[in-house]
Amino acid sequence: MEALERGRRGEHVLQPAEMESKLAQEHVTTQSQLMEEANAIQNAECPVNGGPGTWSSWGVCSTTCGEGQQIRTRACDNPIPANGGSQCNSSDLTDTRSCNDAECPVHGGPGTWSVWGACSSTCEDGEQTRTRACDNPVPANGGSQCHLSDLTDKRSCNVEECPVNGAPGTWSAWGACSTTCGEEEQTRTRECDNPAPANGGSQCNPSDLTDTRSCNDAECPVNGAPGTWSAWGACSATCRGGAQIRARECDNPIPANGGSQCNSSDLTDTRSCSDAECPVNGGPGTWSAWGACSTTCGEGEQTRTRECDNPAPSHGGSQCNPSDLRDTRSCNDAECPVTVGILKSNPIVAKRQLLSTEIRDLAVTSSGHIVVTGDTNTKIYGSDYSLIKDIGKTFKRVTVTSDGQLGFTDVSSTIYFYTADGNHIRNITVAGSSYQLLGITTLSTGQLVVCDDYTDNVYIVEQDTGNATPLSASGTFSGPYYVTTNSKGVVIVSDRYGHSIAGLDQTGNILFSYGTQGSGEDQLKHPRGVDTDNEDYIVVADFDNKRVQLLTPDGKFVRYLLIESDGVNNPRAVCINQDGQLLVGDSNGRLFTITYRENVNA
Numbered sequence: 001m002e003a004l005e006r007g008r009r010g011e012h013v014l015q016p017a018e019m020e021s022k023l024a025q026e027h028v029t030t031q032s033q034l035m036e037e038a039n040a041i042q043n044a045e046c047p048v049n050g051g052p053g054t055w056s057s058w059g060v061c062s063t064t065c066g067e068g069q070q071i072r073t074r075a076c077d078n079p080i081p082a083n084g085g086s087q088c089n090s091s092d093l094t095d096t097r098s099c100n101d102a103e104c105p106v107h108g109g110p111g112t113w114s115v116w117g118a119c120s121s122t123c124e125d126g127e128q129t130r131t132r133a134c135d136n137p138v139p140a141n142g143g144s145q146c147h148l149s150d151l152t153d154k155r156s157c158n159v160e161e162c163p164v165n166g167a168p169g170t171w172s173a174w175g176a177c178s179t180t181c182g183e184e185e186q187t188r189t190r191e192c193d194n195p196a197p198a199n200g201g202s203q204c205n206p207s208d209l210t211d212t213r214s215c216n217d218a219e220c221p222v223n224g225a226p227g228t229w230s231a232w233g234a235c236s237a238t239c240r241g242g243a244q245i246r247a248r249e250c251d252n253p254i255p256a257n258g259g260s261q262c263n264s265s266d267l268t269d270t271r272s273c274s275d276a277e278c279p280v281n282g283g284p285g286t287w288s289a290w291g292a293c294s295t296t297c298g299e300g301e302q303t304r305t306r307e308c309d310n311p312a313p314s315h316g317g318s319q320c321n322p323s324d325l326r327d328t329r330s331c332n333d334a335e336c337p338v339t340v341g342i343l344k345s346n347p348i349v350a351k352r353q354l355l356s357t358e359i360r361d362l363a364v365t366s367s368g369h370i371v372v373t374g375d376t377n378t379k380i381y382g383s384d385y386s387l388i389k390d391i392g393k394t395f396k397r398v399t400v401t402s403d404g405q406l407g408f409t410d411v412s413s414t415i416y417f418y419t420a421d422g423n424h425i426r427n428i429t430v431a432g433s434s435y436q437l438l439g440i441t442t443l444s445t446g447q448l449v450v451c452d453d454y455t456d457n458v459y460i461v462e463q464d465t466g467n468a469t470p471l472s473a474s475g476t477f478s479g480p481y482y483v484t485t486n487s488k489g490v491v492i493v494s495d496r497y498g499h500s501i502a503g504l505d506q507t508g509n510i511l512f513s514y515g516t517q518g519s520g521e522d523q524l525k526h527p528r529g530v531d532t533d534n535e536d537y538i539v540v541a542d543f544d545n546k547r548v549q550l551l552t553p554d555g556k557f558v559r560y561l562l563i564e565s566d567g568v569n570n571p572r573a574v575c576i577n578q579d580g581q582l583l584v585g586d587s588n589g590r591l592f593t594i595t596y597r598e599n600v601n602a
Helices: 001-009 017-045
Strands: 068-073 094-099 124-132 152-157 184-189 210-215 241-246 267-275 302-306 326-331 343-353 361-366 370-374 379-380 386-388 397-402 408-410 414-418 424-429 437-442 450-454 459-462 468-470 480-485 493-496 499-504 510-514 530-532 540-542 547-549 559-562 571-576 582-586 590-596
Touching: 343 559, 361 397, 361 571, 361 582, 361 590, 370 397, 370 571, 408 437, 414 437, 437 493, 450 480, 459 480, 480 530, 493 530, 493 540, 530 571, 540 571, 547 571, 559 582, 559 590
Parallel strands: 397 437, 437 480
Antiparallel strands: 068 094, 124 152, 184 210, 241 267, 302 326, 343 590, 361 370, 370 379, 379 386, 397 408, 408 414, 414 424, 437 450, 450 459, 459 468, 480 493, 493 499, 499 510, 530 540, 540 547, 547 559, 571 582, 582 590
């Protein structure tokens, strides 16, 4: 194969005979050489691979600033390669490191030109300037600033001539006067030539080139002429042919300097008005005789009337005031005998211990349950006096509202509402000043009436908003404590420090008052609870006299229903139940049930 390859390259190729001879010679030679080589190998040195020696010192840094490099080297002499051993790797003979990390100074260079500024003059060789910042690059690290001359550039602008505005020259002489009287005028003029306008400069204002003055000051006569009509005046009558007048002044113009006045007939104008019939207002006629008295005793009333016929109203005239056509007067002032239905000669009194401390107030629900407020608790009892619920709160007064809820007070500004079986619903805070609410009752309108121990006043309160309106004038009461209302809406208040009760209508007028301080008949001492029965008779707890009194609807004494010998001690709360019986709670926590009418079953 080797011979063939040499043949292709053009070399001499041995023939077979030549090759055999040559091989024989080579064989002898080869054996001789092999012997020599074997001897040489036995006597030859081993190869030594080269190794890096000691580093030289670091060379000079390649730069004086910025990131340069230093180089150090070492020879491949530890050991030097020998006997065919390998040389060191060149990368192991050279080492580099960074040097001179200090930032190089950066010399500032001018940046981009700004736009040309405004021309310094609108004419005659103005100048424009443009500038640029030394920010390409910004000088840094001690580098030099730009030359100021490289940062500002100027050029000429508006090289044309400036305009010259015209100005007035010298006045001419005054001209002739235009008339012989009145305020007339003379005129003089001047040219726009000081200087004349040039190069597009403005002309003079024409008003500056002409001047006038008055002449011939003698006033001319001015003849007067009528001015503008006034509005038509009021009609002289509201009916049956009146007249209206309008006038004008002689002021268009006013006569002057001997001029003539206006004709007086030109200054007044008249027209007809109000041709309709005049209305006739009605007037009251003659009173009739007094009618029969409305009652045979007590305060009755008689009435008399009259017609609106003196004269009768006509042509749209007004009717008489109805109050002028009816008159009343009191009659039969004699006192009526007091009747209260049929009273038992001896009321039936039953008592039971209900609370361990005093009973402060009582109320009866539509289902006959008895609500009791005390010193330390508030409870609901059945009509058989069995306990239904302890509400767990301490309240002072209670009322049954028009929608059957329970309303409580506790000497604060808050009214608390519960269901009839004692579940809390909501609270309202009475609006206005601070209150110490005690007595509470309900009107047929759903409004509440409350006694305030702080202001010593009585208020009507709206259930939905809490807004309060004083019912009584300030100073009416000295200690309003309990309150109730009868079927006619009369509000009845017990005044503990006034030792009385009073009945008021819902506008605050006092209808009656009962009681003075004392222990006799018609007297009270620190009264407490009040209520009315189904005939509007009043029951009042006479606290310090230890008795309960029955009064007529207009506040007159009838009898005592409960006295100290019945076992009552300082009665506080009174309430009429659905059977017409009187319930009384005293300071010892006892409940008295009193049957005082014949038609009521005990």
